[in-house]
Amino acid sequence: MPDKIVVAGVPVDTRHWIGGRRVASGDTFADHSPIDGRLIGEIARGGPAEARAAVAAARDAFPSWAATSRSERARLLHAVADGVEKRIEELAIVETTDNGALLRSHRRGVMPRVAHNFRFFADWLLTLEHDDFETRGHTNHVSWDPAGPAVLITPWNAPLMLATWKVAPALAAGNTVVLKPAEWSPLTASLLADIAAEAGLPAGVLNVVQGYGAEIGDALTSHPDVRRISFTGSVPTARRIAGSAAANLTPLSLELGGKSPLLVFADADLDLAVDLAVEQYDNAGQVCLAATRILVEESVAEEFTRRFVAKAGALVQGDPRDEATDIGPNIHPRQLEKIDGFVRRALAAGARAVIGGQRGDGQCYAPTLLTDVAQDSEIVQEEVFGPVLTLQTFAGEEEAVRLANDTRFGLAATLATGDPERAARVGARLVAGTVWVNCFFVRDLQAPFGGSRLSGVGREGGTWSFDFYCDLKNTVTAPKGWKDHG
Template sequence: MAPPDSDPDPAPAPAPAPPSNPPHTATVAGVPVDTRHWIGGERIASAATSATASASTATSAATATFTDHSPIDGTPLAEIARGGADEARAAVGAARDAFPGWAATPPGERARLLHAVADGVEARIEDLAVVETADNGALLRSHRRGVMPRVVHNLRHFADRLLALAHDDFETRGHTNHVSWDPAGPAVLITPWNAPLMLASWKIAPALAAGNTVVLKPAEWTPLTASLFADIAHEAGLPAGVLNVVQGYGAEVGEALVADPDVRRISFTGSVPTARRIAATAGAHLVPCSFELGGKSPLLVFADADPQLAADLAVEQFDNAGQVCLAATRILVEESVRDVFLGHVLDRVAKLTQGDPRDEATDVGPNIHPRHVERVDGFVRRALDAGAKAVTGGGRNTELTERGGNYYLPTLLTDVAQDSEIVQEEVFGPVLTLQTFPDGDEDEAVRLANDTRFGLAATLATGDRERAARVGARLVAGTVWVNCFFVRDLSAPFGGSRASGIGREGGDWSFDFYCDLKNTVTAPKGWAPHG
């Protein structure tokens, strides 16, 4: 959900060329994917200019592209249209022009079209799953059974919620107050690479349901399923310009999108530094922003917790190779149960299978990119140099990385200081730390849990309901899980405190963001007679 942002790649190493395809089409896992932008209901290539001509750009037939590689084995998947200021202007312009018609579309028709898009996604779950696994390296079984069905659910949930959106009228000295949600205008949605289509649909669904038009900029490391989604939406009957997809690097097309004065909402998932730049740019036009910026969440394990459950929760944090913003990467365990808990964790880690995410037996796949693996390994190496101990993992899976993939061993570090980099900064890889707190000292447990600049989520393992309520109430977090993890309902608010973000998504909170709320006050008297 909030990974570090990707940047333009250095000149790629020589690699086999992608399969021969029709112009502007790549075949990925047997599925044809159009590699151009989707703007105003048309496929648009990027013209090659001096601004996009570089060592990392392929130019062919006067088009600018960048190469998308698979994290599984490093093979090139496609040459993707590389957008810039021209494509940003065109996409926002298309969204601006389509906005009046879409905003005036009755809610029932908007909901029907969103359900039609959901039908299209549901019919192509297998295509979307195999393409996204190739593109971002997450487990194919997860894409088939959980992630892509969640895309369908996202669309249907907000379509249905639109029709139920209401606030009771209320009286003020005999005057009637009526609250309504007015579409705000074109929305720019900038999405990450760790769950590309699911997180995109989580933004697209409420934005479109609210009556806004959308410009989506997917992460440059994982652009493929966004392109397929554009085709699905078009086939479902979504009017031209209501959904636009522009590919490329943040510095080239993302900055141009958020600076456009016609944009009325910006939703971004990514890093804190990029969010600060977006906020500064958006401030010039007073554009509301929603930011989900990751975390450094704690898992608090109390002595009265079920030790098997607590160990399961800890190992679950290696899901998606640790590339989950909500992951409880800081394990805080009561001293008296530390050794027993650690033993259970190590037993479970030893049973994990790391390998090709397309294999049903694989539990941990690759990380997204060689540069990201280097970043993760840098955190671990610096922690080890500072005195940390790797009780499992601690480096690359050399057997797999030698084949060209980006595989990092599930890692658990002990002997770490509270003020150390590895405890304070988001690694966004399969790396956990373990610290202890004195027996019975809830105050110290809470202090350690809250002692970072983040505040996205927290997980508690305890057998005491009263303790769970006491401790949970004191934690700085947008979501607190007790004896569970990653249980999510779209009716609930999602977001973070402190450096973990601004705003909440989910339920009516999404409509509050994507709309301009209006209150109409009507006097009890003064109506002119009819006739």
Template sequence: MSVAVDTRHWIGGERVASARTFPDRSPIDGSLLAEVARGGADEAKAAVAAAGEAFPGWAATSRDERARLLRRIADGVERRLSELAIVETTDNGALLRSHRNGVMPRVAHNFRFFADWLTGLGHDDFDTRGHTNHVSWDPAGPCVLITPWNAPLMLATWKVAPALAAGNTVILKPAEWSPLTASLLADIAAEAGLPPGVLNVVQGYGAEAGAALVAHPDVRRISFTGSVPTARTIAAAAAANLVPTSFELGGKSPLLVFADADLDLAVDLAVEQFDNAGQVCLAGTRLLVDAAIADEFTARLAARTAALRQGDPRDEATDVGPNIHPDHLARVDGFVRRALAAGGRVVAGGGPNTDLGGLYYRPTLLADLPSGAEALTEEIFGPVLTLQTFDTEDEAVALANGTRFGLAAVVVTGDPTRAARVTARLVAGTVWVNCFFVRDLRAPFGGARQSGIGREGGTWSFDFYCDIKNTVTAPKGWRDHG
């Protein structure tokens, strides 16, 4: 990797080493990228202390000045966009062209958006029997933000930007499988002039650094994106200190294709679910297809899946890169093996790409799984789609809602009346109709059921990262100060 990355922690405006390190390897070829500082209780304590010390000054900083610094961070991201893209691709295996053209520009946009939203944040005063009510959003304090490995910098800044805009200080704990761009973000923030201690980065394992951070009594907010079991552990630690939490968790999202759908569009949308080697929480991995068109849809999708080019994500021609880690590849393959043992049928793919070796798993489509099968109900988080058929609209909705998750859904239909009926009945935080992955930071984002707690985006982000205050003022009682 041609870009130098400092792999020490960033605490209180300084680089801090640890007595121990952990290896960070590229999923592209297994090469060792770095030995990364392995934080624990001591580093967590130091980072929370630094954030606590910096908080009063940052909270007192004017909205305009906070917004100015966030925009300077966005400028820094844009100046180093190519470097960030190659580091993240090398570190987590997602396509370089996606990082360069979509993901990293979105990182910069995260900072600009919340800077702009901050300057316009407000609520009209209102009257109660002649008394004036004034609503304000007050900074809450140090925030612990724990982020996943599948879209490291974009999802980190989706949290960091509103937390900083709100006047909070931040301790960011990136995933140990893809920690490098978080360290570069610390450099960019420092170069932008962010005061020491306002943004801190602590690296390490969840059971060590993460556990110490979420249990710290001086933390005032915890935001986590990841798995349901880890969220339960964090929630228990946060409950001891009554710390508000925001969780964006797993998904098992349906993609419903009705007989009146544009079949070309439906197949295009289904193929999109292999993006980032299937390592996307929002992906509509459960294909629910009207039985009347299922054979034609399946044949078209199988052909398109077989035509996807798998290989080095740095190659512009590559469509599907590697999975993130050997443990994760084994997990994905385990799901497929058990699905076949349960009676499932491979329509496309079905195992590791032996031509490439390493962590490359063939884009896979499974059919004929029995009702309630594990592959139909549990998040696989790899390039694996399942296909089920339905005969009626009611059956389609029942299948769509038939898991413990409720993150997203995709509906493909040519009938706007049907679209309205179906979307009203789906349990999901986001529903896309005849499209996928259209995201606007003004919109609320989050999941239902075990897909999460809370919403982020626009004012919803500030509602979480702030203590919302209502001040009621009487119309009389003032003394003359003239």
């Protein structure tokens, strides 16, 4: 196995990054591009031995990193951000090749956001404080202490952005990190290791191990030296991770699936509502936050559908490297088969495809809208994670809220209405970690992010991230008892 491969002209190391050096494995796994199915390269396939080595490196580096001043940690995170910004074009083309998302989105939004993740948490660290308060004359002082090595397990749909959403606050908090990227999109995590090393991050502070979760995951999440675990992915995997971490009572942050609603009321700006609905096809529908259940008030459902079909029909599906493309391929043949299975079963159960309902070229799935779906049907209740939306109607607010909340999930909800009082009233009743009103995907890093019900455990963002990645300490000092040191 070559130590490096060249991806769209960019050299990428295929080995793990452990303790400040590259480490090979005896076995590999194949990484294929969803654009054309070709083999990109053979990637080091880690297992328990690599997991233990990475945790040991993080453990050994922790005391020094935890003792590093806030200002120095912040400086190094800004240096990592500088490195990301210098390599935005390289990161963008490698990630597009690896996961099939739009190159234009990576260039203009995703990779700049990666740099922003580091800068935001570096700056937030320097402002992190809680006012002292008194109890019967005693002073209470709250501090955020580094917790220890953190294992971060990240998904394939936005690999580097979602990885650094975890890596940046964990490092800012003074923790050391073992990052395990998804096996379907491992390449930009390897590039991040290079960037971090070039920025001067000490050896062992950031480690990257690659491989299949079933082979390496338990050794990471059950390790007694790991003090934090953050995972983004599926509910079944989260259950396994939680069980693995239970013996050590390792704190968990879990951002899981969604089956989010988009509620369109008759008083909404219908063109805006249609734009919001069509936006749910972003990244080929591979977005956990996507509002895949469109709920439309009966009186405007026909007009909404007409405008939606026209708007969605103008989308261009194809090569994600082409500037004109709006929807690229789904990431893996297994994912494509899963999406198609959901749709075929829905159609067999009586659903009607207003648009789409079939595979496209290569690993593409046609943007699909299904109607005539029952509330308790699989297609309404289970996460598809592809460009598949359902449309149902409601008669009024009560039914809208009931339908919106009638799933096991609670990650997000989107609401389109022209009435601010209705927006406040309905928004307050929706079970969701984030509610967008007349907008979608507006995310500020200082806001809490996470899900309710089976959509997750915990919140990250701003101070909430530090609350998770740190051990909070309260020091209570008596007003007397001091000796004269004069």
